[in-house]
Amino acid sequence: MDTLYNPRGVEERWQQTWEGEGLYHADPDAPGEPYSIALPPPNVTGNLHMGHALNASTQDVLIRWHRMRGFNVLWQPGYDHASISVHAVIERQLLAEGTNRFELGREAFVERTWRWLEQYGGIIMDQLRKLGASLDYSRERFTMDPEYIRAVYRFFVHLHERGWVYKDNRIVNWCPGCRTSVSDLEVAYRDVDDALTTARYPLADGSGSISVATVRPATILGDVAVAVHPEDDRYRDLVGNEAVVPYVERRVPIIADERVDPSFGTGALKITPGHDALDFEIGRDHDLPELTVIGLDGLMNQNAGDLAGLTQQRADERILDWLREHDQLEQRESYRHSVGHCDRSKDRIEPLITEQWYVDMTELAKPAIDAIRNGSVKFTPSNQATVALDWLENIRPWNVSRQLWWGQRIPAWYCPNGHTTIAETEPEACAECGSTELTQDEDVFDTWFSSALWPFATLGWPEQTREYEVYYPTDVLSTARDIIFLWVARMMMVGQELTASMPFHDVIIHSLVLAPDGRRMSKSLGTGIEPDEVIEEHGADATRYGLLKMSSTQDVRFSPGFIEEGRKLANKLWNVARLILTNAGDTRPALEPRDLEERWILARLDATRAQLEEHWDRFEFAAGANALYHLTFDDFCDWYAEAIKPRLQDPEDVAVRGTALATLERLLALLHPVMPHVTEEIWSQLPDREARLIVAPWPQPDGRFAGDLHALDRVQETAALFRRSGVAANLDGDERRIFEAVVKPQRVKADGDAGAEIERLRREIARAEGMLGNERFVERAPADVVEAEREKLARYRRELEALSG
RNA sequence: GGGCGGUUAGCUCAGCUGGGAGAGCGCCGGCUCGACAAGCCGGAGGUCACUGGUUCGACCCCAGUACCGCCCACCA
Numbered sequence: 001m002d003t004l005y006n007p008r009g010v011e012e013r014w015q016q017t018w019e020g021e022g023l024y025h026a027d028p029d030a031p032g033e034p035y036s037i038a039l040p041p042p043n044v045t046g047n048l049h050m051g052h053a054l055n056a057s058t059q060d061v062l063i064r065w066h067r068m069r070g071f072n073v074l075w076q077p078g079y080d081h082a083s084i085s086v087h088a089v090i091e092r093q094l095l096a097e098g099t100n101r102f103e104l105g106r107e108a109f110v111e112r113t114w115r116w117l118e119q120y121g122g123i124i125m126d127q128l129r130k131l132g133a134s135l136d137y138s139r140e141r142f143t144m145d146p147e148y149i150r151a152v153y154r155f156f157v158h159l160h161e162r163g164w165v166y167k168d169n170r171i172v173n174w175c176p177g178c179r180t181s182v183s184d185l186e187v188a189y190r191d192v193d194d195a196l197t198t199a200r201y202p203l204a205d206g207s208g209s210i211s212v213a214t215v216r217p218a219t220i221l222g223d224v225a226v227a228v229h230p231e232d233d234r235y236r237d238l239v240g241n242e243a244v245v246p247y248v249e250r251r252v253p254i255i256a257d258e259r260v261d262p263s264f265g266t267g268a269l270k271i272t273p274g275h276d277a278l279d280f281e282i283g284r285d286h287d288l289p290e291l292t293v294i295g296l297d298g299l300m301n302q303n304a305g306d307l308a309g310l311t312q313q314r315a316d317e318r319i320l321d322w323l324r325e326h327d328q329l330e331q332r333e334s335y336r337h338s339v340g341h342c343d344r345s346k347d348r349i350e351p352l353i354t355e356q357w358y359v360d361m362t363e364l365a366k367p368a369i370d371a372i373r374n375g376s377v378k379f380t381p382s383n384q385a386t387v388a389l390d391w392l393e394n395i396r397p398w399n400v401s402r403q404l405w406w407g408q409r410i411p412a413w414y415c416p417n418g419h420t421t422i423a424e425t426e427p428e429a430c431a432e433c434g435s436t437e438l439t440q441d442e443d444v445f446d447t448w449f450s451s452a453l454w455p456f457a458t459l460g461w462p463e464q465t466r467e468y469e470v471y472y473p474t475d476v477l478s479t480a481r482d483i484i485f486l487w488v489a490r491m492m493m494v495g496q497e498l499t500a501s502m503p504f505h506d507v508i509i510h511s512l513v514l515a516p517d518g519r520r521m522s523k524s525l526g527t528g529i530e531p532d533e534v535i536e537e538h539g540a541d542a543t544r545y546g547l548l549k550m551s552s553t554q555d556v557r558f559s560p561g562f563i564e565e566g567r568k569l570a571n572k573l574w575n576v577a578r579l580i581l582t583n584a585g586d587t588r589p590a591l592e593p594r595d596l597e598e599r600w601i602l603a604r605l606d607a608t609r610a611q612l613e614e615h616w617d618r619f620e621f622a623a624g625a626n627a628l629y630h631l632t633f634d635d636f637c638d639w640y641a642e643a644i645k646p647r648l649q650d651p652e653d654v655a656v657r658g659t660a661l662a663t664l665e666r667l668l669a670l671l672h673p674v675m676p677h678v679t680e681e682i683w684s685q686l687p688d689r690e691a692r693l694i695v696a697p698w699p700q701p702d703g704r705f706a707g708d709l710h711a712l713d714r715v716q717e718t719a720a721l722f723r724r725s726g727v728a729a730n731l732d733g734d735e736r737r738i739f740e741a742v743v744k745p746q747r748v749k750a751d752g753d754a755g756a757e758i759e760r761l762r763r764e765i766a767r768a769e770g771m772l773g774n775e776r777f778v779e780r781a782p783a784d785v786v787e788a789e790r791e792k793l794a795r796y797r798r799e800l801e802a803l804s805g
Numbered sequence: 806g807g808g809c810g811g812u813u814a815g816c817u818c819a820g821c822u823g824g825g826a827g828a829g830c831g832c833c834g835g836c837u838c839g840a841c842a843a844g845c846c847g848g849a850g851g852u853c854a855c856u857g858g859u860u861c862g863a864c865c866c867c868a869g870u871a872c873c874g875c876c877c878a879c880c881a
Contacts (some may be wrong), residue, residue: 003841019810213881261880269881277878337880383809385878390808481876518874552819554810556874561830564843571843579840594844622819641840660880723847745838767825776861785824792825
């Protein structure tokens with residue numbers, strides 16, 4: 001046997017064995033209480049990043065732990081079709097080939113996408129396998145599966161029947177690069193250096209002028225009004241008057257609206273409903289025309305007259321020239337402000353008026369709000385619930401249509417008479433006039449519209465499958481913060497509406513893994529660290545352990561140190577197993593504890609078991625991993641194994657070896673959810689292995705050794721005193737024996753110099769005496785605290801006495 | 806403009822309902838002890854961001870300040 005644990009080969013072998021023997025497979029008819037988690041479906045085009053790996057590690061701990069505890073476990077894998085991301089990929093390819101999707105055509109584009117995905121998509125499941133994630137890979141689902149699309153259609157028809165679906169012509173975030181609308185949540189605001197132009201608009205009656213500010217002079221062509229705040233004395237008299245829009249010389253009304261900020265710029269706002277969200281709202285409320293001068297391609301359109309076809313930048317220049325020539329350019333200053341950009345393509349978002357499908361969310365939000373308020377869905381950490389609540393309480397209509405081709409095409413059909421038929425399957429004829437000349441809506445659904453169904457559509461809903469009956473609702477949803485609104489809140493709303501149940505009762509929002517320098521991990525910044533590489537270098541067990549240690553509630557910088565710690569732990573475990581196994585001979589595991597250290601390690605194992613149950617229950621993964629580290633290193637290896645080492649070689653002492661094997665078994669079981677591979681590998685080398693560790697029972701509470709913890713604490717304390725002082729205290733019996741076995745061989749300080757320890761004890765005694773001498777402390781502090789202080793004082797005095805001899 | 810989080814050892818981070826400041830790594834000293842030098846033993850190193858308050862007692866609770874990060878929002 002190698003002295004150094006090498007995860008290479010070992011891990012892959014066990015991954016294949018577990019999956020091959022069907023141990024990942026969920027059988028709804030198997031015994032045990034169901035426990036299920038739906039893996040947040042990664043993008044089908046994506047690569048496993050550190051966030052995925054962390055999230056999968058925490059979920060796998062829960063899954064493996066429950067599996068060992070006899071639950072009927074399902075961990076559901078699958079992919080999201082990631083409509084807009086896939087478009088970005090394919091369209092980039094097309095661009096490189098000198099063409100675009102419009103030239104290619106819809107059918108060919110979709111066909112090409114499928115082909116591309118077959119070849120390059122869906123690699124994350126293999127990456128998860130390498131992490132040891134015990135998903136039921138045989139149940140992989142895809143949001144573009146025919147069954148899944150049927151569920152999506154059922155959902156849409158259901159919303160329509162409820163009367164919550166409508167089409168509207170409103171201003172939306174338009175991405176000129178992707179040629180589609182995107183949701184508010186997918187717009188990222190970034191500061192941009194621009195110029196703020198102040199332009200003078202003459203009053204129509206020639207009595208003067210009013211000045212407005214804009215960063216986009218080209219939109220002046222779309223102005224339909226000038227607005228001021230109703231309380232603004234500077235302009236009060238002008239309201240009701242008319243101003244003349246530069247360049248196009250159009251007369252537009254001057255109106256009053258409270259949404260105008262009188263302190264910004266000149267305090268007067270040009271109203272361009274076609275190209276600004278606020279202006280759109282004001283325009284609607286004042287019944288203003290909606291004039292569009294920029295097209296879906298981001299270029300000036302035919303309404304821009306002689307500027308049609310120009311880029312906005314060119315149009316800006318032409319307008320500025322005009323303003324200069326007519327002495328209406330009052331000011332131009334540099335200006336930094338935040339501008340929306342498309343999350344996917346990074347293009348500047350263009351607010352445009354387009355016709356889209358919307359879902360009214362007001363009724364859907366209510367049960368989700370209740371569920372958070374009454375705790376039937378619990379967030380960890382709990383403050384994330386507030387974030388979700390705020391959003392739900394200010395819910396806005398959901399624009400669910402996207403002008404893309406890759407996705408579930410909206411099941412709405414139009415007839416020549418202007419009727420719309422919404423149905424789960426393609427209708428024969430128009431529901432209203434019977435016309436058979438039907439054309440289907442060109443748009444597809446927002447990606448999140450289909451992922452909102454994930455926890456139950458993957459189980460076969462709307463069919464009442466056995467899986468759906470058994471595994472739904474799921475238990476836990478674990479994900480990152482950035483998709484609380486996009487996904488988590490929507491699953492809650494939709495789940496309640498369609499299944500009359502919240503899709504899960506616990507939501508874990510795990511930490512964001514930042515690059516070591518504190519920046520976001522990203523390929524483009526060059527700050528990404530790939531889980532694949534970490535696994536390759538240190539092994540999956542070490543990676544899992546390290547990620548768990550990083551999974552505390554706040555965001556954390558990726559630190560290789562935690563992975564190293566995991567590797568050390570795996571190696572340590574491997575070696576202590578080697579110590580026990582090479583001495584075991586033909587001994588069988590048998591719990592026959594006799595000496596103090598044997599009873600004590602059983603007490604430690606049991607106490608840690610209880611601790612772990614609490615940590616896993618509360619989703620405190622870092623604390624659980626830490627408890628395992630110290631159990632293995634400090635308790636099992638440095639104390640227990642050192643103490644029994646002399647006895648292991650004694651051929652007469654069968655009991656110590658049997659007990660060592662039995663305690664090792666327990667240690668392996670406790671470690672398994674975190675480090676499945678190395679534990680299974682060692683487990684397989686133990687004598688009489690029938691079942692795999694992955695399905696071995698979780699150790700049961702054992703009160704027999706409860707008293708022994710205290711006994712060894714005493715030994716440890718005494719030994720620590722020993723090491724510090726180098727002077728023998730009064731030891732007898734077990735304490736003396738353990739001292740001889742563990743402390744003495746390690747002790748390096750020669751007998752003698754106890755000065756430093758005596759100093760320390762004197763300081764402690766002075767501190768305790770000070771506290772107990774404080775009347776108010778003795779009177780007001782809780783009795784047990786005072787009592788504890790008295791005991792400490794007594795102990796310090798005894799120790800001091802022992803040392804001073 | 807709102808909201809949330811952070812500031813603890815050289816580094817990355819723990820520290821639960823107030824009661825002797827912790828871990829890992831790094832650093833220093835000592836161990837060629839038959840599981841492990843990717844090891845073992847010992848040690849140094851901290852005004853718990855700052856100010857004030859509550860309390861017998863504050864890293865912890867309260868108020869405020871500074872800096873850092875994230876989220877939400879219709880700043881032309």
